[in-house]
Amino acid sequence: MTDNRVENLNVESHSVLITPEDLKRKLPISEAAASSVMEGRQVIRDILDGTDKRIFVVIGPCSIHDVDAALEYGKRLKKLSEQVNDSIYIVMRVYFEKPRTTVGWKGLINDPHLNDSFDIEEGLHIARKLMLDLSEMGLPLATEALDPTTPQYMQDLISWSAIGARTTESQTHREMSSGLSCAVGFKNGTDGGLTVATNALKSVKHPHNFLGISPDGQVSIIRTKGNQYGHIVLRGGDGKPNYDSVSVSICEQALDKSGLKKNIMIDCSHANSSKDPALQPLVAENAANQILEGNKSIVGLMIESNLEWGAQSIPENLADLKYGVSVTDACIDWPATEKCLLDMHNKLKDVLPNR
Ligand SMILES: O=C[C@H](O)[C@H](O)COP(=O)(O)O
Numbered sequence: 001m002t003d004n005r006v007e008n009l010n011v012e013s014h015s016v017l018i019t020p021e022d023l024k025r026k027l028p029i030s031e032a033a034a035s036s037v038m039e040g041r042q043v044i045r046d047i048l049d050g051t052d053k054r055i056f057v058v059i060g061p062c063s064i065h066d067v068d069a070a071l072e073y074g075k076r077l078k079k080l081s082e083q084v085n086d087s088i089y090i091v092m093r094v095y096f097e098k099p100r101t102t103v104g105w106k107g108l109i110n111d112p113h114l115n116d117s118f119d120i121e122e123g124l125h126i127a128r129k130l131m132l133d134l135s136e137m138g139l140p141l142a143t144e145a146l147d148p149t150t151p152q153y154m155q156d157l158i159s160w161s162a163i164g165a166r167t168t169e170s171q172t173h174r175e176m177s178s179g180l181s182c183a184v185g186f187k188n189g190t191d192g193g194l195t196v197a198t199n200a201l202k203s204v205k206h207p208h209n210f211l212g213i214s215p216d217g218q219v220s221i222i223r224t225k226g227n228q229y230g231h232i233v234l235r236g237g238d239g240k241p242n243y244d245s246v247s248v249s250i251c252e253q254a255l256d257k258s259g260l261k262k263n264i265m266i267d268c269s270h271a272n273s274s275k276d277p278a279l280q281p282l283v284a285e286n287a288a289n290q291i292l293e294g295n296k297s298i299v300g301l302m303i304e305s306n307l308e309w310g311a312q313s314i315p316e317n318l319a320d321l322k323y324g325v326s327v328t329d330a331c332i333d334w335p336a337t338e339k340c341l342l343d344m345h346n347k348l349k350d351v352l353p354n355r
């Protein structure tokens, strides 16, 4: 039989999803969670404005795949954050969406059961509930805004968003970021180039008009005001790091030339550590030394950390998953996390107030 269809030839099916409004009605933000979010956003804005002299550190698992492990991590991180709070403002990395170089598990929202069942509706519920629970502990949260639709479901719980190296150049992501309510870090490109990120920073400040969904799930024209709190994240690229003082200074010049504020976050992972977790504390130490020596542009760090060291592939039999171990990039473990943050705090606590 001849197939005469002219559309949807490669589409298997469509399923209607819960609307953002309905998900929020089922899992409403509490007063305690809202107060964590508002504080988190304000502190980060103050750090980017230079009125709060601390640095902020986005730290946590490369991706969340196990809610219990994430809650345990959050409890430990909250305690640790109280010890370092006068120099380092801790924001937990709660990443539910993974941009893949080719293919692979795309995160808890896309496939919450890690078994290719792709129960996205359940993924949205699990993700929002976890963010609520972590926020209620008093933790500010960070995530990567990858799918342009998901912010409608959970941006009210986010204090800082990342646009990843693979999407910084994308107009869709720049438009979306121009409407986000929190500060947004744009990674440099996967090739290590800064231009895609500086162009993104120029774009995100402006109002944009584009297609999206409204809180009640209707396809809509979204008109944004522009986001004044974009900044660059140096993550290295093309097999080379870019956290060293020369690279940071080149980045400062590029920002200056583009008329952008000199606010730089250093991602201690990814190409800055050749994805070797053991190198992440060394990158953090180097960044802290640059601050000690007078650097004023480094305002934040990103670290991939988990309860346990390293990474694991998702096993055929999910009962074989090791608790607290990343299923995406390799992470440092809890003892290394504590040491890294406490060392940085001890190094910077007397310096930062007079920065
Ligand atoms: O942070 C996570 C990964 O680096 C990113 O998602 C790309 O992963 P991949 O190259 O393994 O697909």
Ligand SMILES: C=C(OP(=O)(O)O)C(=O)O
Residues within 6 Å of the ligand: 062, 095, 099, 144, 163, 164, 165, 166, 187, 235, 267, 270
């Ligand atoms: C994917 C990530 O980073 P990048 O975009 O720098 O590769 C990440 O931080 O999870």
